[in-house]
Amino acid sequence: MITFRYVRWKNLLSTGNYFTEIQLDTSSNTLVVGENGSGKSTMLDALCFALFGKPFRSINKPQLINSINGKDCVVEIEFDTNNKKYKVVRGIKPNIFEIYCDGNLLNQDAASRDYQDHLEKFIIKMNHKSFTQIVILGSASFTPFMQLSAADRRAIIEDLLDIEIFSTMNALVKERLSTNKESISTKKHSIDLIQQKYDLLKKHIDEVKLDNEERVKDYDSQIQLITSEIQVLHTEISNTNVQIESLQQLVKDKVETESKLKKITKLESQIEANISKFKKDISFFQHNDDCPTCKQKIALGFKETELANTNVKVNECENGLKQLNEKIVAEQTKLNSILDTEKSINNLNIELAQKNTSLKSLSKNLVYIESQKAKLVSSKTTANKEENDLDAVEKELDSLRKDLKELIDEKTYYDVAYNLLKDTGIKTKIIRQYLPIMNKLINKYLTAMDFFVNFNINESFEETIKSRHRDEFSYANFSEGEKMRIDLALLFTWRQIAKLKNSTNTNLLILDEVFDSSLDTVGTEEFLKLIHEMGSDTNVFVISHKGDQLFDKFRSVIKFEKKNNFSQVAK
Numbered sequence: 036m037i038t039f040r041y042v043r044w045k046n047l048l049s050t051g052n053y054f055t056e057i058q059l060d061t062s063s064n065t066l067v068v069g070e071n072g073s074g075k076s077t078m079l080d081a082l083c084f085a086l087f088g089k090p091f092r093s094i095n096k097p098q099l100i101n102s103i104n105g106k107d108c109v110v111e112i113e114f115d116t117n118n119k120k121y122k123v124v125r126g127i128k129p130n131i132f133e134i135y136c137d138g139n140l141l142n143q144d145a146a147s148r149d150y151q152d153h154l155e156k157f158i159i160k161m162n163h164k165s166f167t168q169i170v171i172l173g174s175a176s177f178t179p180f181m182q183l184s185a186a187d188r189r190a191i192i193e194d195l196l197d198i199e200i201f202s203t204m205n206a207l208v209k210e211r212l213s214t215n216k217e218s219i220s221t222k223k224h225s226i227d228l229i230q231q232k233y234d235l236l237k238k239h240i241d242e243v244k245l246d247n248e249e250r251v252k253d254y255d256s257q258i259q260l261i262t263s264e265i266q267v268l269h270t271e272i273s274n275t276n277v278q279i280e281s282l283q284q285l286v287k288d289k290v291e292t293e294s295k296l297k298k299i300t301k302l303e304s305q306i307e308a309n310i311s312k313f314k315k316d317i318s319f320f321q322h323n324d325d326c327p328t329c330k331q332k333i334a335l336g337f338k339e340t341e342l343a344n345t346n347v348k349v350n351e352c353e354n355g356l357k358q359l360n361e362k363i364v365a366e367q368t369k370l371n372s373i374l375d376t377e378k379s380i381n382n383l384n385i386e387l388a389q390k391n392t393s394l395k396s397l398s399k400n401l402v403y404i405e406s407q408k409a410k411l412v413s414s415k416t417t418a419n420k421e422e423n424d425l426d427a428v429e430k431e432l433d434s435l436r437k438d439l440k441e442l443i444d445e446k447t448y449y450d451v452a453y454n455l456l457k458d459t460g461i462k463t464k465i466i467r468q469y470l471p472i473m474n475k476l477i478n479k480y481l482t483a484m485d486f487f488v489n490f491n492i493n494e495s496f497e498e499t500i501k502s503r504h505r506d507e508f509s510y511a512n513f514s515e516g517e518k519m520r521i522d523l524a525l526l527f528t529w530r531q532i533a534k535l536k537n538s539t540n541t542n543l544l545i546l547d548e549v550f551d552s553s554l555d556t557v558g559t560e561e562f563l564k565l566i567h568e569m570g571s572d573t574n575v576f577v578i579s580h581k582g583d584q585l586f587d588k589f590r591s592v593i594k595f596e597k598k599n600n601f602s603q604v605a606k
Contacts, residue, residue: 037159037541039574040113044081046101047108048094049074051601054111059543060574062591064566067578069595074602075578076547077595079171085112085125087163088132088151091171100127103600114159121158134158165194169529171545172522179522180529181498181510188496195532196469198462205457212449215442222439229435233428240421254408261401268394275387282380289373296366299359306356313349317342467494469532476531480524484561486517490524523562544569547578563588 043056049072057078069075080090080099090099100108106128113122122135134141134154143150155162161169168180168191180188193202320338325331455461474491481490488508489501500508510521526544533540566575576593579585586592594605 036572037114037116037543039541039543040115042078042081042085042110042112044077044085044110045107046104047081047084047099047110048077048101049597049600049602050077050101051603052101052104052107053603055602055604057593057604059576062574063569063571064575064577064589065591065593066585066589067576067593067595068580068585069605070597071580073595073597075595077602078576079545079547079578081110082112082171082545083163083166085110085123086154086159086166088125089163091167096127101601116158123154161194162190165191168526169195169533170541170543172526172547179518180525181518181521185496191529192466192496193462195529196465198465201460201462205453208449208452212446212453215446215449219439219442219446222435222442226432226435226439229428229432233425233432236421236425236428240425250411251408254404254411257404258401258408261397261404265394265397265401268390268397272387272390272394275383275390279380279383279387282376282383285376286373286380289370289377292366292370292373296363296370299363299366303356303359303363306352306359310349310352310356313345313352316345317349320345463494470494472535473528473532476528477524480527480565481520483565484520484523486520486524490521523565527565542572542574543576544573545576545578548580 039059041056041058041060043054044050045054046052055074055077067075067078076092080092080094083089083091084099089096100106108127109124109131110126111122111124113120115121120137124131124133124135126132132150133143134150141150141153159166164183164187167178180191183191320333320342324333324338326333470492477490477492478488481488487503491499493499498510500510500512502508510518513521530540530544566577569575577585577589595602596605597603
């Protein structure tokens, strides 16, 4: 059982920079009153924020800080459970999240999410949804059990019955089942590989046991043929090298010939240029009697002399050009011969490279065939060793098959456990056992509140509601007051089940404005009777606007008021 001792807060919503503290274990029933906006419901937000890091109402975390002071928002809550005293401190600006057990701060090395998970799963054993169904029934930011999804309803019931552990166990089994499947797959792969190894080795041994003489003769024949081809290639390569050396002697004058041809060709161009110039001069004297520059008449004797001299020069140049052309032809012929020889050398080099490649290939093949022959010859002597190796592989194969069988047997157990632990297994059986008790309690509390219907929920947490006349209804068919009676009946039922299971059993029950709108006078009276009958181990807080009507119904009263724009408990 969790016994909440006190909660206190400062700079939370409209509360100022001083602690407001509410004792949670001193009175069996307490009325909390105050004007709208005085801060009555702040205690709900303080409780939820301290335990779960989020308020009861739909308020963003930054909005929880008092807008005037703007910092040092702190909430503290103290409670006892499992013979240990706990205190949780949570704050904003700066961010604080501390859990104390018997005065000692718990290890904070883990991330805040893990820290919160530890608080919910191992200390209070409630999450936010369960807390707001078992401890708090409010009018704001509260979704009644009957309006929750089937999954959320189931989660709350599992928390109540303390069977969520089966979900954790199922997750572990699922993880191990996945690992087991991977191990089976790996083991099967290993078996396949070893089986292949065994088959190949056995095939080899069987081949070794056969008569290998014909295969040896065949290898000898191949070796003889390749050896002969290698000898021929060696001879051809040697002859080709001699040819190349001989031809290389013929091309050694290539550079000199190219240089000489270049000079002669250049000289040819110069002579041709001179001839062209001389012919232009001859043409000038033949077609001009006057100087085009000074306009004077050219003397006939001078013209004839120049023409005669220039013609002589042209004849000399043309004769020289003819001789030079003969030299060019000779040198070009020589160069063409050298280039043809080079081409022959290149072809011989290509042929030589091909023959060398063939030689390497033949030599490599010869080595391979000789090694195969050697293996074949020695295989007879190694047969016994290989048979021993085969025995070892067979033993390894047997061992792997044994391991595989164990893994498959293990998988069978995991499959059974997984089916037992999933939602339709053990959990459903336990829920099915408690459903009659739950339904009986729900109807008991409905009757106590003067609401005479037959209310039942099934293992899928769907409701069936029948009137005295056997008419069927759903939760949505009823008025707000009738829905509130159903919500209260469910709340009391969950608390009673929690007591039976000693799982989420707690002293604290807070009802926010349940009397203010939905319950009529009769319903209120009947409900107050239920509150007073809950026992000394329960501390009920009722938040209401109807203080004047309810003061005399409660043992203690807490009044909230606003003073200087800050909420506080009235003294």
